[in-house]
Amino acid sequence: MTGFDLSLGALSPLGAHALAETLDGGQCFRWRRLDDGCWRGVSGTTAAEIREVPPGFRARLIAGDASQLSHHLAEDIDWHALADRLPWRSDAHLARCIKAFPGLRILRQPFMETLLCFLCSATKQIVQIKQMAAALAVQFGRELVPGIHALPTWDRLAEASEERLRTCQLGFRASYILQVARFFESRPAWLDETASLPYPQARERLMELPGVGGKIADCALLFGAEKLDAFPVDVWLLRAMARHYGLDGWKPAQIAHFGRVHFGPLAGLAQQYLFAWERRFGM
DNA sequence: AGGCAGGTGGCCA
DNA sequence: TGGCCACCTGCC
Numbered sequence: 383m384t385g386f387d388l389s390l391g392a393l394s395p396l397g398a399h400a401l402a403e404t405l406d407g408g409q410c411f412r413w414r415r416l417d418d419g420c421w422r423g424v425s426g427t428t429a430a431e432i433r434e435v436p437p438g439f440r441a442r443l444i445a446g447d448a449s450q451l452s453h454h455l456a457e458d459i460d461w462h463a464l465a466d467r468l469p470w471r472s473d474a475h476l477a478r479c480i481k482a483f484p485g486l487r488i489l490r491q492p493f494m495e496t497l498l499c500f501l502c503s504a505t506k507q508i509v510q511i512k513q514m515a516a517a518l519a520v521q522f523g524r525e526l527v528p529g530i531h532a533l534p535t536w537d538r539l540a541e542a543s544e545e546r547l548r549t550c551q552l553g554f555r556a557s558y559i560l561q562v563a564r565f566f567e568s569r570p571a572w573l574d575e576t577a578s579l580p581y582p583q584a585r586e587r588l589m590e591l592p593g594v595g596g597k598i599a600d601c602a603l604l605f606g607a608e609k610l611d612a613f614p615v616d617v618w619l620l621r622a623m624a625r626h627y628g629l630d631g632w633k634p635a636q637i638a639h640f641g642r643v644h645f646g647p648l649a650g651l652a653q654q655y656l657f658a659w660e661r662r663f664g665m
Numbered sequence: 666a667g668g669c670a671g672g673t674g675g676c677c678a
Numbered sequence: 679t680g681g682c683c684a685c686c687t688g689c690c
Contacts, residue, residue: 408671504672553686595673616671
């Protein structure tokens with residue numbers, strides 16, 4: 383075991399709120415806070431812990447290598463500069479969200495994992511989605527070090543029975559996951575091809591999969607394929623847009639369109655800020 | 666204790 | 679197209 387020898391936030395300093403929202407705000411489901419206040423997480427075959435060491439944060443590897451961890455945490459991107467490109471100068475609410483979560487970022491996650499987790503997400507709360515992901519990892523994923531498992535590959539899931547999948551508390555989502563896994567068996571390059579398309583085409587294509595509608599497609603693309611122009615709209619965003627933008631009664635598809643137009647090519651980052659605000663202060 | 670949750674698909678007019 | 683409803687299950 384190494385010590386906490388990796389310094390985080392060199393390029394883009396993180397606030398504690400922003401880190402918590404990034405790791406536990408619903409863009410990923412594989413980080414959790416330990417009793418001692420550290421964060422522990424897994425992405426792909428990399429596992430690590432993050433600890434606050436004022437004035438910043440430090441990480442230690444549990445499995446995998448430092449460059450993978452740094453890639454996952456998107457340490458190479460200047461998130462303050464990206465946030466500065468959002469239209470906050472003419473949008474007082476957005477300005478206040480950015481101020482509240484300095485350094486908030488979009489993690490880079492393996493596309494296949496993002497899709498799997500968001501297939502689990504339909505009408506579930508974050509806690510429960512995390513439980514499903516953890517169960518899938520323990521039952522079907524590779525053990526990286528004792529007690530810490532990666533999420534399973536789609537190949538592995540394709541061999542599973544629906545009955546066994548349902549033991550991961552998936553409910554009706556199990557059959558979607560199995561159908562998708564079996565589809566990927568016959569089309570191994572399909573997911574990579576999809577990730578390489580521009581956002582609008584990638585979205586259309588993802589929505590061909592059973593269990594994937596506009597919201598899940600947008601989440602998978604924003605969080606798993608670096609499509610920062612994707613603008614996922616869930617109940618939190620509906621609430622945020624009704625409350626702060628006067629868009630009461632608008633339907634999700636209309637809000638999504640408004641968001642992409644109003645916030646522009648980094649709409650997904652704006653969405654993350656609005657989401658974080660709504661969760662923290664919106665009740 | 667039971668309603669409800671970060672949706673989607675299928676069925677109706 | 680647009681509106682409803684079933685689908686599983688466990689958390690608040």
